[in-house]
Amino acid sequence: MIRSRRSQIIGATLLLLLVWLVVYPLVLVLIEGVRGPEGWTLEYVRLFLDRPTEWQALWGSLWTSLASVVLAAVIGVPLAFLFSRYDLPGGRILSALVALPAVLPPLVGVIAFMFLYGETGFVSLLVQRLLRLQEPPWRLQGAGAILLVHAYSMYVYFYLLVSAALAGLDASLFEAAASLGAGRWRTLRRVVLPHLYPALGGAALLTFMTSLASFSAPYIFGGGFRVMTTQIVATRLNGENALAMVETVSLTGLALTALWLLRGSQPSSNAAGGRKGTAPERLPVSSRPLRLVLAALAWSLAGVLLLPHLTLLLVSFVPLGTWTTEPLPPEYTLRNYLTLVQDPVRARPLVNSLWLATVATVAAVALALLGAIVSVRRRIRGGRLIEGLLALPWAVPGTVFAIALATAFSVNAPHAGRFLLVGTLWILPLAYLVRNLPITSRAILAGVRALDPSLDEAAATLGARRWRTLRRITLPLLRPALLAGASLAFVTAFGDFVTSIILYTYDTRPISMEILSSLRQSDVGVAAAYGVVLMLVSGAVFALGAERGSAG
Amino acid sequence: MSFLALDGLVKRYDGTAAVDGVSLALERGEMLALLGPSGSGKTTTLRLLAGFEIPDAGRVVVDGEDVTRTEPVARRFGMVFQHYALFPHLDVSENVAFGLESLGVRGEELGRRVAQALALVDLAGYERRRIAQLSGGQQQRVALARALAPEPRVLLLDEPLSNLDPTLRERTRREIRDLIRRVGITTVLVTHEQDEAFELGDRVAVLRQGRLEQVGAPDDLYASPANLFVGGFVGRGSTLPVTVLGTVERGVRVRIDEVEWDLERASAQPAPPPGPATMLVRPEALRLAQAGPGALPATVTGRRFVGPSALFTVLAESGSLIEVVAPPRAVKIGERVGVMPSRRAGGGIHLFPPESR
Numbered sequence: 001m002i003r004s005r006r007s008q009i010i011g012a013t014l015l016l017l018l019v020w021l022v023v024y025p026l027v028l029v030l031i032e033g034v035r036g037p038e039g040w041t042l043e044y045v046r047l048f049l050d051r052p053t054e055w056q057a058l059w060g061s062l063w064t065s066l067a068s069v070v071l072a073a074v075i076g077v078p079l080a081f082l083f084s085r086y087d088l089p090g091g092r093i094l095s096a097l098v099a100l101p102a103v104l105p106p107l108v109g110v111i112a113f114m115f116l117y118g119e120t121g122f123v124s125l126l127v128q129r130l131l132r133l134q135e136p137p138w139r140l141q142g143a144g145a146i147l148l149v150h151a152y153s154m155y156v157y158f159y160l161l162v163s164a165a166l167a168g169l170d171a172s173l174f175e176a177a178a179s180l181g182a183g184r185w186r187t188l189r190r191v192v193l194p195h196l197y198p199a200l201g202g203a204a205l206l207t208f209m210t211s212l213a214s215f216s217a218p219y220i221f222g223g224g225f226r227v228m229t230t231q232i233v234a235t236r237l238n239g240e241n242a243l244a245m246v247e248t249v250s251l252t253g254l255a256l257t258a259l260w261l262l263r264g265s266q267p268s269s270n271a272a273g274g275r276k277g278t279a280p281e282r283l284p285v286s287s288r289p290l291r292l293v294l295a296a297l298a299w300s301l302a303g304v305l306l307l308p309h310l311t312l313l314l315v316s317f318v319p320l321g322t323w324t325t326e327p328l329p330p331e332y333t334l335r336n337y338l339t340l341v342q343d344p345v346r347a348r349p350l351v352n353s354l355w356l357a358t359v360a361t362v363a364a365v366a367l368a369l370l371g372a373i374v375s376v377r378r379r380i381r382g383g384r385l386i387e388g389l390l391a392l393p394w395a396v397p398g399t400v401f402a403i404a405l406a407t408a409f410s411v412n413a414p415h416a417g418r419f420l421l422v423g424t425l426w427i428l429p430l431a432y433l434v435r436n437l438p439i440t441s442r443a444i445l446a447g448v449r450a451l452d453p454s455l456d457e458a459a460a461t462l463g464a465r466r467w468r469t470l471r472r473i474t475l476p477l478l479r480p481a482l483l484a485g486a487s488l489a490f491v492t493a494f495g496d497f498v499t500s501i502i503l504y505t506y507d508t509r510p511i512s513m514e515i516l517s518s519l520r521q522s523d524v525g526v527a528a529a530y531g532v533v534l535m536l537v538s539g540a541v542f543a544l545g546a547e548r549g550s551a552g
Numbered sequence: 553m554s555f556l557a558l559d560g561l562v563k564r565y566d567g568t569a570a571v572d573g574v575s576l577a578l579e580r581g582e583m584l585a586l587l588g589p590s591g592s593g594k595t596t597t598l599r600l601l602a603g604f605e606i607p608d609a610g611r612v613v614v615d616g617e618d619v620t621r622t623e624p625v626a627r628r629f630g631m632v633f634q635h636y637a638l639f640p641h642l643d644v645s646e647n648v649a650f651g652l653e654s655l656g657v658r659g660e661e662l663g664r665r666v667a668q669a670l671a672l673v674d675l676a677g678y679e680r681r682r683i684a685q686l687s688g689g690q691q692q693r694v695a696l697a698r699a700l701a702p703e704p705r706v707l708l709l710d711e712p713l714s715n716l717d718p719t720l721r722e723r724t725r726r727e728i729r730d731l732i733r734r735v736g737i738t739t740v741l742v743t744h745e746q747d748e749a750f751e752l753g754d755r756v757a758v759l760r761q762g763r764l765e766q767v768g769a770p771d772d773l774y775a776s777p778a779n780l781f782v783g784g785f786v787g788r789g790s791t792l793p794v795t796v797l798g799t800v801e802r803g804v805r806v807r808i809d810e811v812e813w814d815l816e817r818a819s820a821q822p823a824p825p826p827g828p829a830t831m832l833v834r835p836e837a838l839r840l841a842q843a844g845p846g847a848l849p850a851t852v853t854g855r856r857f858v859g860p861s862a863l864f865t866v867l868a869e870s871g872s873l874i875e876v877v878a879p880p881r882a883v884k885i886g887e888r889v890g891v892m893p894s895r896r897a898g899g900g901i902h903l904f905p906p907e908s909r
Contacts (some may be wrong), residue, residue, distance in 0.1 A: 180701055353585065396800035451636065452637060454633045454634075454637040455637050457602070457604055457624065457631070457633070457637065457640060458631065458633055458637035458638075458639075458698075459639075459650070460603075460604075460623070460625050460652030461602060461624050461625075461627070461629060461630060461631040461651075461699070461703065461704075461708075462630075462650050462699075462702065463625055463626075463628070463653055463654030463655060464625065464650065464651075464654050464696070465625055468654070472639075473639055476641045477639075477640070477641055483646070
């Protein structure tokens, strides 16, 4: 394709926009941390370095993230093997159930765990009664609680990536290994595992970064245990703004260092695609007792995985103040759901989250599509830079971006590219948009790369001008990628908690903030009902994206 | 005046010329094959013709109109892509209709012309098929129908047969040739297969490293290659270092190893100067004989059966490998033989300056 001047201008504009949205706020944070009322100062950096609590928080973030990777791998990898290699009764349903934690937005997952394993949770009370204990058998607090939630929600990365890699294994590899006299273990060690390294590396990186950025679990369950994300929010609440900036920089530094150390293990979007041959058949489990044991294990595991969802559903039917010490709620009602619809104050967060997420999704898809087309198809100068900027927010925890945007857009200085957006309707969609850029652009970039450039050329020789080619050829073919990108973006924005807690206003309060305030008022029923709505909408949007994606 | 003219086309990428001063002229309705190894600039030349690339120098003129800088959209050149580039989300008739719609053809007229184009490639009744449901050969015919439906001024084919099974290629080659003849459209095709170039091209243009080496009818290229590259690329042949001793009656005398041959000179070629030279010799221009005076001693190292005759590979004592056609059972592998020019070798032996490759 010819590098046209128009593409170059569009690309340059996009580049500027991305620098302004993605890089500039981070730079401002860096500056604010070393600037006091009387100019440049290292006072806050020194303050940060001198406080043991800061080091505890940083260390807490680091080690819980590493531990989360180990736990998630220990659960996810064997599951992937079990379901991809063995033919179990109900295996297809099971393998779908196993991915279910993905439809729980972080905050919703956390409150479901609270209802289950908290001091008065179902499981805790059950164990307490069974063992006739005076007190709950455990306290869902501190690092252990955080790790439990992380393991539950993040093993899915290992499960999905390793499953995809296993499905991409050519059956003839196994036949070749067998014909060369390799036994089952040697085949596993020398053939299967090396093939899985990219998937394992990718899942580890994904888990580490997600865990480092995790906010909901430490915020609700942390107690005295410090991690950096919650530390930043607490410091900011204390009014120590400049110190919060230094903390933000330190967390960013940790994230970028991790990314740099694990570079090269980013999951490539088409790791499983494009290879010849057929996936290996699932092995039948011939021994009947073994088959029963495996099936029982798999199904009880699926039960455990589904418990949070079911709990949420159950609690959402509990009327306010009726459930105290009984193991199961004594009364059930639809009131909580009716309130969400009928009470204008309660309905507001639903409407808010819907329009906020929609605006952010549409904008993210538009920017990602534009970036992908000018970079991949028009091959403009600076295209790689655009791709890099689109991906950058992935490397930076959500809390950091929230703080950065809160800093950049808290003053009105148009000549410096800063506008007063904090406290207005527009700061949340902007924050969601920035956070959504990486996942959206990853899906869309992969789609655009997979497009055969000669389709454009064919359309040109057939006399179709640029707009007709875009409308008739490019967009219809990109539909699966656009839908996948959009559904991921929408689900993330719809359930967002980490950026909302820093940037929301009363008028734009999203569902997550309303869940939090319902919990504070002990209105667990309404909190759970919101949670169920989030869960159902996320699930439906995921299903839509996946179904349309595969149909195209 | 020719219908389509390429005039001194130059295209450079990062300083190196992919196309380096190519000039060609086609009459209306002529088929020209661009033949060359990969990297010879044949595909770039085709893309310059289609308008996907703008040349750094030179012009493309069609029917008296300079289209060098005309966008592909406005050029009205039809193209069949190497991998066909059919629109996978549109069915067969929607693909074929795409170019007609650009011209503003609508309604009944559109349906009529789509049907006409599909009938031309023998795919009537396939209108509603999805592209993925078609065989490779059918996809190629859809691509042809799609390119031809808007009645372009020039048809461009990029390696039209490379995506087909070898068994299908020969038949498809004939079909394409007959179809293009019937339509009578001026056609340029790119290929690296000489069989394809010879069957589809009225004339063949041989390219190497962006330069045009020779243009001519297939038999002319074979019978009188302009240089060693064309001679070696077009048809089979062995190259041998020789020494030209001087002219003799109706020919030249050369020495190969320790043997001297008198060669009848092909008419068009100028007499080579005495001294070292490279000889290109077609397998059918040699014969196997008893070792003896005038025969180049060699050992038979290989045999390939090709129907009524066999292609023998023999190793001369100087280390040169030579291909010779002979009856299938003439000699055995390992046998020592002599190689001589056959009695009517004139058209099959060419002398070029040494190392002119």
